[in-house]
Amino acid sequence: MTKKIIKVDYLARVEGEGGLYIKLKDDSVVDVKLKIFEPPRFFEGFLRGRDFNEASDITARICGICPVAYQMSAVHAMENALGVQVDGPLRDLRRLLYCGEWIESHTLHIYMLHAPDFLGYPDAIKMAKDHKAIVERGLKLKKAGNQIVSLLGGREIHPVNIRVGGFYKLFTRKEFEPLIETLKWARDAALETVRWTAQLPFPDFEPGYEFVALHHPEEYPFNEGRLISSSGLDIECSEYEEHFQETHVEHSNALHSALKERGSYFVGPMARYNLNFDQLSPMARQAALESGLTRTCQNPFKSIIVRSIEVLYACDEALRILQSYEKPERPYIPVEPKPGHGFSCTEAPRGILYHHYQLDEQGKILDAKIVPPTSQNQKTIEEDLRKFVPQHIHLSEEELTWRCEQAIRNYDPCISCATHFLKLDIERN
Amino acid sequence: MSQISKPKLAVWKFASCDGCQLSLLDCEDDLLAVSQEIEIAHFPEASRAVMKGPYDLSLVEGSITTPHDAERIHKIRRSSKYLITIGACATAGGIQALRNFKDVNEFISIVYATPSFIDTLQKSTPISDHIKVDFELRGCPIDKGQLIEVICAFLKGRKPNTPAHSTCIECKRRGTVCVMVAQGKMCMGPVTHAGCGALCPSYNRGCYGCFGPQETTNTGSLSAQLKKMGANDDEIVRTFRGFNAYAEPFRRESELHDKKNN
Structure with missing residues (x-):
């Protein structure tokens, strides 16, 4: 009998601080821990007593990689509480902003965090020595996403233009025009990205998952829809807490999330793709099928292709919005505070991001609950490793460790996000 | 080689x-x-x-x-x-x-x-x-x-060129009309360190102080102005308790208005 430990003290090329611990006995895995030691910051604690208008700027600081997602979930939850519906061109502009974030966040992951694993480089800068044109294309594509966010949002990280009811400032068609040329190039580059990622080497690995994502009958989901799963879940976002629960485990400062009576589940690009293929634009659907994927993808290593398809969709959708853009009459719908609860899920680049606020009659936050995508995927990541390691036990320790890191990076985990939320009621009594 | x-x-x-x-x-x-x-x-x-x-x-x-x-x-x-x-x-x-x-x-x-x-x-x-x-x-x-x-x-081996004046100066420089004077919006520009290029006022909102206090700052004067504009103590506390809440000038000012301390 031999015992072996695979350990990564500090995971690289993920956002935030985490480690990995796997214990093997002979050829079987006896323990897997995705350790999250990112220090907690207690956002849900200090949101109490803040004004409903402040939640979007405060929660943006949970994550510098996907601040738009936090701002979107926050304003939608507040609008839900206060009985306001933002639609028409203002709603389109919110989709446009989300397109920008998906493009920059996904492209960062595809080119700089994930692809080096497939090609055997420690990072994209070393990769650029042999694949300069590819890395340059990635940086330029990422920049196109950032250009949308920095024009419409004010800056790439922690944008300033989002408010409950709409925006602070609007732009004319002419001011948006330079983006159109940029995005035409970006859409071509995204198509190239799909083709490039499709020919990377992938291990056979399809353990089977319950996928969870938003679903909207007419559009690929960003801000709205019902929450559905590949195993029949179909609920309103306001019912989230009836169906999902979080538990606090000792090795992680991020709460683990699970579906009640069902267990782990999978959120993010692959879940969205599998549950919303028909809502992709024709160009994105065609690129997906030409890349060799079918209408569903079950191999998490291929999430890099799915992410590329979503970048292509986001470029296409952003162009559609910009080409039909008419400046709205007013930047925002005025909102009056009142007591109540508000719920929202939006699709952050890494999957559903749930916000729930309780407000008093002055619009002060009495209670907040936030569930980020990475805490929802934690259990699934650990389960993947339990299944993946025995299949690759013949590899050298160094190689196996690297493959395990790659398996974690399949999820583009954002540990900064996962740690900063976490709230749990289940174990309280 | x-x-x-x-x-x-x-x-x-x-x-x-x-x-x-x-x-x-x-x-x-x-x-x-x-x-x-x-x-x-x-x-x-x-x-x-x-x-x-x-x-x-x-x-x-x-x-x-x-x-x-x-x-x-x-x-x-x-x-x-x-x-x-x-x-x-x-x-x-x-x-x-x-x-x-x-x-x-x-x-x-x-x-x-x-x-x-x-x-x-x-x-x-x-x-x-x-x-x-x-x-x-x-x-x-x-x-x-x-x-x-x-x-x-x-x-x-040289000194970085990062101006230490207030966000207010950046606004004047880019020609943005003052949102506090012209639109009556609360703005932390007068006490906030430069660096963002006075972004928020150019997006029709008051500065919320994300670059922290400028070197020599008069937070008391800003609080008095906010009060004149109708802000209560709770709003003043929240204004200073943002992303740089524990920076000394902002901390001191918020504590002056915090009911807990008075």
């Missing part, structure tokens, strides 16, 4: 959102050029290859919130020739310093079911409370142009 060795850069993370170190990867046009001039020796968010110290320049993101991190920062100082803090967390304790005004145990039990698993300090503190810092770059997030300027300045 031996080459002149490139200066070694390290990036370190403490309690933060990752946004400030992401600014380095957001330098899309300059990233590959920068990597020609410097060796990115320790930057886990971007690379799994780690070079040993000592490092010529360390960039530190995030605040100190755990006993382990309070130790770790000393090791980093010892292995760094120059150490620069980047962003509001590292220079002022960040948004998570809002815990400093309350009992942190109350927060832990709001968020976590089993508080005994959580190892945290009472306060979130800036890096300069723990070690000597060579330069503090402000912002939540930092400005990436300023980041490149600071890196270049340190590697060339």
Whole structure:
């Protein structure tokens, strides 16, 4: 009998601080821990007593990689509480902003965090020595996403233009025009990205998952829809807490999330793709099928292709919005505070991001609950490793460790996000 | 053949959102050029290859919130020739310093079911409370142009060109009409450090102070003005308790208006 430990003290090329611990006995895995030691910051604690208008700027600081997602979930939850519906061109502009974030966040992951694993480089800068044109294309594509966010949002990280009811400032068609040329190039580059990622080497690995994502009958989901799963879940976002629960485990400062009576589940690009293929634009659907994927993808290593398809969709959708853009009459719908609860899920680049606020009659936050995508995927990541390691036990320790890191990076985990939320009621009594 | 060795850069993370170190990867046009001039020796968010110290320049993101991190920062100082803090967390304790005004145990039990698993300090503190810092770059997030300027300045041994005047001056410079005077909006521009280019007023909203207090600031005068505009003490407290709440001038001003202290 031999015992072996695979350990990564500090995971690289993920956002935030985490480690990995796997214990093997002979050829079987006896323990897997995705350790999250990112220090907690207690956002849900200090949101109490803040004004409903402040939640979007405060929660943006949970994550510098996907601040738009936090701002979107926050304003939608507040609008839900206060009985306001933002639609028409203002709603389109919110989709446009989300397109920008998906493009920059996904492209960062595809080119700089994930692809080096497939090609055997420690990072994209070393990769650029042999694949300069590819890395340059990635940086330029990422920049196109950032250009949308920095024009419409004010800056790439922690944008300033989002408010409950709409925006602070609007732009004319002419001011948006330079983006159109940029995005035409970006859409071509995204198509190239799909083709490039499709020919990377992938291990056979399809353990089977319950996928969870938003679903909207007419559009690929960003801000709205019902929450559905590949195993029949179909609920309103306001019912989230009836169906999902979080538990606090000792090795992680991020709460683990699970579906009640069902267990782990999978959120993010692959879940969205599998549950919303028909809502992709024709160009994105065609690129997906030409890349060799079918209408569903079950191999998490291929999430890099799915992410590329979503970048292509986001470029296409952003162009559609910009080409039909008419400046709205007013930047925002005025909102009056009142007591109540508000719920929202939006699709952050890494999957559903749930916000729930309780407000008093002055619009002060009495209670907040936030569930980020990475805490929802934690259990699934650990389960993947339990299944993946025995299949690759013949590899050298160094190689196996690297493959395990790659398996974690399949999820583009954002540990900064996962740690900063976490709230749990289940174990309280 | 031996080459002149490139200066070694390290990036370190403490309690933060990752946004400030992401600014380095957001330098899309300059990233590959920068990597020609410097060796990115320790930057886990971007690379799994780690070079040993000592490092010529360390960039530190995030605040100190755990006993382990309070130790770790000393090791980093010892292995760094120059150490620069980047962003509001590292220079002022960040948004998570809002815990400093309350009992942190109350927060832990709001968020976590089993508080005994959580190892945290009472306060979130800036890096300069723990070690000597060579330069503090402000912002939540930092400005990436300023980041490149600071890196270049340190590697060339010159002083960084980052103006220390208020956001108000930046507004005047770009010709934005004052949102406080013309639109009656609350704005922290008069007391906030420059660096963002007066972004918020150009987007029709008041500055919310994400670059922290300017060097010599008159927070009392701003509070008096906010009161004239109809703000109550609670609003004034929240105005100063944002992303730089624990920076001394903002902390002092918010405490003056906090009912708890009066």
